[in-house]
Amino acid sequence: MATETETTQTQAERDQSDDSGPFQRWVSGSISEPGRAYRPMFWLVTVFFLVTTLFPFYWLFMVALTPEGQLQNVVFTPNGFNPGVFIEIFQILPFHRYMFNSFVIATVTTAFVLVVASLAGYVFGRLRFPGKNPLMLLVLLVSFFPPAAFFIPLNDLFNTNFDILEPVLSNGSLYNTPYALVIPMSALFMPLAIFILTTFYSQIPDGLEDAARVEGTTRLGALFRVIIPLSAPGVATAGVLTFIGVYNEFFFSFLMTDGQPQNWAPVLQGILGFQGQYQTLYNAMAAASIVAVLPMAILVVVAQEKIVSGLTAGGLKE
Amino acid sequence: MSTETERHERGRLAPVVDWMENLSEAAYAYLLLIPAFGLLTLIAFYPMISTFWMSLLEDQTRGAETLGGFVGLENYIGILTGDARLARQFLDVQLTGSFPFFELGVGFFQQALFVTLSFAILNVIFTTLIGFGQALVLDKDFRGRRWVRVAVIIPWAVPIVIQGMIFYLMFQPTVGFGADVMNALGLFSATPLASSQDSFFILLIADVWKTSAFMALLILAGLQSVDRSLYDVAKVSGASTWQRFKLITFPLALPAVLVAMLFRTMDAMRVYGLIESTAGCTTVPSMTCMVIEGMFGGTRIYGTAAAVAFMTAAIIGVFISIYIVKFRGQEGGVY
Numbered sequence: 001m002a003t004e005t006e007t008t009q010t011q012a013e014r015d016q017s018d019d020s021g022p023f024q025r026w027v028s029g030s031i032s033e034p035g036r037a038y039r040p041m042f043w044l045v046t047v048f049f050l051v052t053t054l055f056p057f058y059w060l061f062m063v064a065l066t067p068e069g070q071l072q073n074v075v076f077t078p079n080g081f082n083p084g085v086f087i088e089i090f091q092i093l094p095f096h097r098y099m100f101n102s103f104v105i106a107t108v109t110t111a112f113v114l115v116v117a118s119l120a121g122y123v124f125g126r127l128r129f130p131g132k133n134p135l136m137l138l139v140l141l142v143s144f145f146p147p148a149a150f151f152i153p154l155n156d157l158f159n160t161n162f163d164i165l166e167p168v169l170s171n172g173s174l175y176n177t178p179y180a181l182v183i184p185m186s187a188l189f190m191p192l193a194i195f196i197l198t199t200f201y202s203q204i205p206d207g208l209e210d211a212a213r214v215e216g217t218t219r220l221g222a223l224f225r226v227i228i229p230l231s232a233p234g235v236a237t238a239g240v241l242t243f244i245g246v247y248n249e250f251f252f253s254f255l256m257t258d259g260q261p262q263n264w265a266p267v268l269q270g271i272l273g274f275q276g277q278y279q280t281l282y283n284a285m286a287a288a289s290i291v292a293v294l295p296m297a298i299l300v301v302v303a304q305e306k307i308v309s310g311l312t313a314g315g316l317k318e
Numbered sequence: 319m320s321t322e323t324e325r326h327e328r329g330r331l332a333p334v335v336d337w338m339e340n341l342s343e344a345a346y347a348y349l350l351l352i353p354a355f356g357l358l359t360l361i362a363f364y365p366m367i368s369t370f371w372m373s374l375l376e377d378q379t380r381g382a383e384t385l386g387g388f389v390g391l392e393n394y395i396g397i398l399t400g401d402a403r404l405a406r407q408f409l410d411v412q413l414t415g416s417f418p419f420f421e422l423g424v425g426f427f428q429q430a431l432f433v434t435l436s437f438a439i440l441n442v443i444f445t446t447l448i449g450f451g452q453a454l455v456l457d458k459d460f461r462g463r464r465w466v467r468v469a470v471i472i473p474w475a476v477p478i479v480i481q482g483m484i485f486y487l488m489f490q491p492t493v494g495f496g497a498d499v500m501n502a503l504g505l506f507s508a509t510p511l512a513s514s515q516d517s518f519f520i521l522l523i524a525d526v527w528k529t530s531a532f533m534a535l536l537i538l539a540g541l542q543s544v545d546r547s548l549y550d551v552a553k554v555s556g557a558s559t560w561q562r563f564k565l566i567t568f569p570l571a572l573p574a575v576l577v578a579m580l581f582r583t584m585d586a587m588r589v590y591g592l593i594e595s596t597a598g599c600t601t602v603p604s605m606t607c608m609v610i611e612g613m614f615g616g617t618r619i620y621g622t623a624a625a626v627a628f629m630t631a632a633i634i635g636v637f638i639s640i641y642i643v644k645f646r647g648q649e650g651g652v653y
């Protein structure tokens with residue numbers, strides 16, 4: 001009913017101002033119907049957000065295309081055109097090896113975190129036992145501390161030679177192995193995964209789990225065959241967040257290897273590797289950065305729907 | 319079908335499975351928590367305790383031993399009074415008799431506590447506002463929403479070292495245009511990355527650029543769980559757009575906003591990688607910077623560095639408890 005009167009009003013308004021200019025018509029139209037004014041405003045805001053988020057990438061691309069030595073005041077266009085830099089970065093340094101290292105580390109960490117956090121999330125989300133809240137707070141406590149607070153003892157620990165590890169690792173110490181990154185980062189990103197999975201697992205109706213148990217499934221079987229498959233969006237969200245987090249992490253990636261690609265140095269060290277002692281190849285750093293961001297961009301394109309719906313369904317609702 | 323495989327598996331593992339089936343709920347809970355807490359103990363709790371012990375020991379800058387005897391809270395007192403041998407002071411304020419009753423020893427942006435606190439507070443304010451704006455845009459239905467959403471989220475997926483490099487290059491006078499533009503406007507000096515104050519704002523812009531997306535993501539999740547029929551009701555009863563925002567969107571999204579702010583605060587207080595890859599820790603000292611400088615800077619002040627690490631955690635803890643108190647007042651908080 002309300003809409004009906006509104007439209008007739010607008011119609012009258014339009015007839016009245018037929019002889020005025022298009023702008024005047026638009027103004028009087030927006031006064032009588034504010035919804036119309038919001039639309040251009042909405043697009044204006046959207047374009048503003050798009051420009052501000054994407055411009056740094058565009059600019060980085062321009063820097064990459066500018067040949068070395070001509071980097072002065074690059075704004076909207078490159079000074080020169082040198083697309084060959086995207087091949088050079090793989091020749092100057094084995095940049096693909098750094099990327100590979102990062103991928104292996106991020107994948108292993110994500111898989112490990114998902115398994116361990118699933119067990120913990122199941123416990124916190126579905127079981128009742130004394131000491132539940134203090135234990136959850138203890139998990140959250142980990143995120144208060146700067147990673148630096150863990151570093152010295154861990155560094156000592158990873159540089160100690162353990163005789164037991166001798167057959168697996170060349171000198172029995174974890175430094176310069178992927179484990180030196182996987183282990184601390186698993187601990188670092190586990191609290192978030194536990195919290196996401198806890199909320200997801202707690203939402204599965206008890207009846208489904210009971211039915212599986214009556215059918216003769218073991219306790220662990222019920223978790224892995226009923227609870228986890230039913231919370232697939234939550235598991236995907238936790239997995240994607242962990243993967244991106246590990247790939248982007250700075251502190252341990254910077255300090256836990258000596259920066260050599262054969263010693264499992266991650267992509268961060270590859271980008272910094274173009275910073276030589278005598279000259280810094282800014283264009284190569286820019287090109288390497290673009291190459292390193294691409295997989296994350298693809299992951300976001302593929303997973304964004306999952307991430308948002310995952311957070312909606314579990315993470316933040318009561 | 320599943321029972322058959324079950325039986326098959328049970329062959330060898332039967333005793334273990336039976337034992338697990340017969341545990342009480344609490345015992346089973348503790349059993350499943352062992353892997354998570356085992357890892358956290360090894361990687362987080364043990365190093366934390368060990369670092370805490372270090373923070374109570376004297377710095378030993380000479381000799382083979384890296385730490386001296388037990389000095390109690392002396393390191394903490396040294397840090398708070400500006401007597402610590404840090405490259406940049408954590409806090410350097412003298413109390414005076416006249417207004418405004420205190421005096422800064424060194425510049426505001428050269429004291430780690432002020433740098434970190436103002437960075438965190440400004441960062442959270444700006445990312446919340448911008449993130450809320452972005453979330454409101456992404457919550458609408460329009461053609462191409464999928465791609466706008468991707469574009470808004472992407473900065474968040476950028477590795478810190480790349481984020482730092484983009485803004486480093488932009489404000490590097492020989493490469494980027496940022497330094498020239500800002501200098502022409504009279505806002506920054508000619509070499510902004512060498513000035514503490516200018517660098518602080520560059521870092522702030524860089525971090526707001528990246529982390530607004532994270533805020534937008536979490537707030538969007540909150541907005542999407544708002545029941546759409548509420549808006550129809552509001553429309554029928556004649557609520558204006560502003561009233562709809564004030565009475566429906568805002569209160570219902572508030573818990574999500576608070577959770578997002580909580581995570582953002584914790585992160586912003588631990589800022590380090592961004593600083594290291596742009597202006598450097600000497601120009602803009604954050605609290606984590608102090609820890610790293612103390613540990614790896616060659617000055618061998620391990621005790622003090624450990625104490626700074628613990629003070630950082632304590633300050634983060636204070637902020638967290640503020641949020642938790644706020645949560646209690648809210649309905650539908652997460653915990």
